Amino acid sequence: MVGRLATIFLFFAAGAMVFVLDTAKDSFDIILQVGAGTGLLYLIRWFWWRVNAWCEVNAMISSFVFSILLLVMRKFGIHIASHYALIMTVAVTTISWMLTAYLGPQTDREKLISFYKKVRPFGPGWKKVRREAASPRPRPRPPARASRWPLWAGSRGR
Numbered sequence: 001m002v003g004r005l006a007t008i009f010l011f012f013a014a015g016a017m018v019f020v021l022d023t024a025k026d027s028f029d030i031i032l033q034v035g036a037g038t039g040l041l042y043l044i045r046w047f048w049w050r051v052n053a054w055c056e057v058n059a060m061i062s063s064f065v066f067s068i069l070l071l072v073m074r075k076f077g078i079h080i081a082s083h084y085a086l087i088m089t090v091a092v093t094t095i096s097w098m099l100t101a102y103l104g105p106q107t108d109r110e111k112l113i114s115f116y117k118k119v120r121p122f123g124p125g126w127k128k129v130r131r132e133a134a135s136p137r138p139r140p141r142p143p144a145r146a147s148r149w150p151l152w153a154g155s156r157g158r
Helices: 002-020 024-044 053-075 082-103 109-119 127-132
Strands: none
Touching (some): 024 053
8 A cells, every 4th residue: 555655646746846847957966966965875884883774765865855955946046056056965965864873763783783793894983883793803904915826927926
């Protein structure tokens, strides 16, 4: 039932967008702003354990709503340059998902520890989970030396 209602909602939302979007560039701007708004979050989640699915959902919704707001403002004569609009979308979306990270529900500790043991994310934001998992900080791999590869660049090995 929820899927059917969501389909009906999407049908009417797409119909309403026809009246807002004048050019293909308008839709491209929305796609670009949504991507810019959520891009930072998708990088940060590997460096900080507090970023969870709620943060991602919040970032997607807030960046989309803010992008539509900017488009509607443009229709009413308030023009903001595209590069400023991107920066504003990133700022608003980041504030939104940061509030969700601190005020929203946290991921279950056992799931975090299990995820850490499987993936071993390297970021400093995982220090607390790393301690709880009783794992030493992962060390970066030493650079490969030519002497370790006997067939490197022809016949270097002897």
